[in-house]
Amino acid sequence: xxxxxxxxxxxxxxxxxxxxxxxxxxxxxxxxxxxxxxxxxxxxxxxxxxxxxxxxxxxxxxxxxxxxxxxxxxxxxxxxxxxxxxxxxxxxxxxxxxxxxxxxxxxxxxxxxxxxxxxxxxxxxxxxxxxxxxxxxxxxxxxxxxxxxxxxxxxxxxxxxxxxxxxxxxxxxxxxxxxxxxxxxxxxxxxxxxxxxxxxxxxxxxxxxxxxxxxxxxxxxxxxxxxxxxxxxxxxxxxxxxxxxxxxxxxxxxxxxxxxxxxxxxxxxxxxxxxxxxxxxxxxxxxxxxxxxxxxxxxxxxxxxxxxxxxxxxxxxxxxxxxxxxxxxxxxxxxxxxxxxxxxxxxxxxxxxxxxxxxxxxxxxxxxxxxxxxxxxxxxxxxxxxxxxxxxxxxxxxxxxxxxxxxxxxxxxxxxxxxxxxxxxxxxxxxxxxxxxxxxxxxxxxxxxxxxxxxxxxxxxxxxxxxxxxxxxxxxxxxxxxxxxxxxxxxxxxxxxxxxxxxxxxxxxxxxxxxxxxxxxxxxxxxxxxxxxxxxxxxxxxxxxx
DNA sequence: AACGAATCCAACCGCATTTGA
DNA sequence: CTCAAATGCGGTTGGATTCGT
Numbered sequence: 191x192x193x194x195x196x197x198x199x200x201x202x203x204x205x206x207x208x209x210x211x212x213x214x215x216x217x218x219x220x221x222x223x224x225x226x227x228x229x230x231x232x233x234x235x236x237x238x239x240x241x242x243x244x245x246x247x248x249x250x251x252x253x254x255x256x257x258x259x260x261x262x263x264x265x266x267x268x269x270x271x272x273x274x275x276x277x278x279x280x281x282x283x284x285x286x287x288x289x290x291x292x293x294x295x296x297x298x299x300x301x302x303x304x305x306x307x308x309x310x311x312x313x314x315x316x317x318x319x320x321x322x323x324x325x326x327x328x329x330x331x332x333x334x335x336x337x338x339x340x341x342x343x344x345x346x347x348x349x350x351x352x353x354x355x356x357x358x359x360x361x362x363x364x365x366x367x368x369x370x371x372x373x374x375x376x377x378x379x380x381x382x383x384x385x386x387x388x389x390x391x392x393x394x395x396x397x398x399x400x401x402x403x404x405x406x407x408x409x410x411x412x413x414x415x416x417x418x419x420x421x422x423x424x425x426x427x428x429x430x431x432x433x434x435x436x437x438x439x440x441x442x443x444x445x446x447x448x449x450x451x452x453x454x455x456x457x458x459x460x461x462x463x464x465x466x467x468x469x470x471x472x473x474x475x476x477x478x479x480x481x482x483x484x485x486x487x488x489x490x491x492x493x494x495x496x497x498x499x500x501x502x503x504x505x506x507x508x509x510x511x512x513x514x515x516x517x518x519x520x521x522x523x524x525x526x527x528x529x530x531x532x533x534x535x536x537x538x539x540x541x542x543x544x545x546x547x548x549x550x551x552x553x554x555x556x557x558x559x560x561x562x563x564x565x566x567x568x569x570x571x572x573x574x575x576x577x578x579x580x581x582x583x584x585x586x587x588x589x590x591x592x593x594x595x596x597x598x599x600x601x602x603x604x605x606x607x608x609x610x611x612x613x614x615x616x617x618x619x620x621x622x623x624x625x626x627x628x629x630x631x632x633x634x635x636x637x638x639x640x641x642x643x644x645x646x647x648x649x650x651x652x653x654x655x656x657x658x659x660x661x662x663x664x665x666x667x668x669x670x671x672x673x674x675x676x677x678x679x680x681x682x683x684x685x686x687x688x689x690x691x692x693x694x695x696x697x698x699x700x701x702x703x704x705x706x707x708x709x710x711x712x713x714x715x716x717x718x719x720x721x722x723x724x725x726x727x728x729x730x731x732x733x734x735x736x
Numbered sequence: 737a738a739c740g741a742a743t744c745c746a747a748c749c750g751c752a753t754t755t756g757a
Numbered sequence: 758c759t760c761a762a763a764t765g766c767g768g769t770t771g772g773a774t775t776c777g778t
Contacts, residue, residue: 265763266764
């Protein structure tokens with residue numbers, strides 16, 4: 191830090207200096223009972239005085255420091271200085287990869303509870319963590335990267351479901367997380383610790399800075415509808431009420447919808463894997479420590495050599511994934527406003543939108559990028575087809591599967607409302623979960639080269655899920671996990687609005703296949719070119735942990 | 737080499753909570 | 758019980774440094 195010019199050689203501040211106008215102007219000294227307290231950077235002499243004082247008298251009673259030590263610093267400043275720089279066992283230097291990973295996990299769990307996060311990081315201060323996180327946010331915003339790695343998303347999601355299954359649904363008695371001593375969600379830390387070992391199961395998905403139009407689109411997919419979907423501002427009572435009602439009344443609905451989607455998902459995943467040929471960027475080696483994208487692009491890296499602003503891998507170079515959605519006629523999206531990037535999500539995270547319905551959330555300017563695009567596309571398609579109007583406006587044309595999916599969405603909606611506690615960090619994290627998970631496929635979908643089959647862990651796992659013996663429990667669980675990430679389900683929901691519904695219904699109907707086939711530009715699959723297909727690996731990730 | 741932008745980080749500020757008289 | 762002081766916490770600022778052109 192800089193040294194102020196109005197200090198004596200040893201950094202001490204003498205009375206005559208304190209009273210000098212120079213000190214007041216440049217150092218911002220403030221009055222305190224006639225004594226001008228110094229502000230600004232601490233000097234080594236001041237540090238010494240403070241350390242000696244604390245060693246002698248112990249921490250606390252910070253206001254007495256100024257009185258008894260000769261330091262012209264307010265108690266607050268002394269405490270801060272001690273806590274952030276002088277206290278023993280402080281760990282200096284860049285965060286280690288483990289620490290970074292833990293920060294991400296903790297933030298997903300706690301939100302901006304820096305002090306509590308610091309308690310999990312021995313030797314680290316809340317200020318350090320806060321600065322790191324803020325830097326991380328900026329960096330990843332700029333890069334168009336999601337805040338949370340999918341592993342963390344999945345973990346938070348699973349834990350949320352655990353919380354529900356263990357009374358979370360009627361968890362009115364759940365203590366507000368801030369009052370929790372160490373774990374805000376009544377989730378043992380071992381759960382997060384276990385995450386470290388999950389990399390053998392979870393596909394490693396480096397968070398590629400997908401800045402291609404398709405990537406942007408998927409960022410929008412990840413942020414726009416889901417931000418609204420995940421609005422954390424819904425009141426808990428309402429959430430609980432709706433959760434209970436919906437779970438009690440429509441429990442069987444999604445049962446019908448799930449296999450359909452499962453099939454859809456599985457097929458699409460597999461086809462994407464083979465036809466789109468993106469190199470699904472997971473780390474096949476479970477022995478390799480979990481490597482989050484944040485680490486890769488982090489400013490404080492394991493080797494300590496990389497710069498904050500320098501991507502450390504070729505994968506994060508913007509030009510690499512420039513054509514990740516060859517099947518998608520990106521031009522058709524260009525007529526819509528640019529999809530929102532991560533900024534929208536981050537803004538959402540940092541300042542949740544006003545309480546409102548899904549619709550209001552989803553149609554808010556901040557989050558509407560993708561939905562606008564989808565709506566525009568849907569309407570364009572509807573108008574382009576002669577029969578679309580009758581078809582889309584006719585509710586009887588909705589197939590049972592559609593009904594099931596719609597009901598399914600209700601369940602999903604209810605599920606997620608559980609997580610939209612405005613004060614719950616999971617509300618944040620859950621929002622980011624979508625944001626995080628969505629680009630998985632986006633980042634992973636690239637051109638021509640078919641990836642090795644073994645790299646498609648998500649798809650493989652998904653296939654296993656489909657192949658395995660079906661049970662109501664597994665179906666339900668999987669459905670609950672999957673459908674939150676289903677844009678078609680979202681689009682079919684009531685919050686999406688009737689007009690939207692009509693338009694989208696045409697997409698989800700026969701036109702969907704036709705248009706997707708068209709978009710796929712020669713792809714034999716009917717839905718491969720559909721933008722939301724790129725999201726499917728998200729579901730796979732969720733489905734990997736029934 | 738110069739300049740501006742980006743980044744980092746220490747410190748401040750304001751508010752909320754806790755504590756104690 | 759009330760109130761003021763102390764403390765804790767999170768957000769923000771601003772200067773120094775680094776990076777890119």
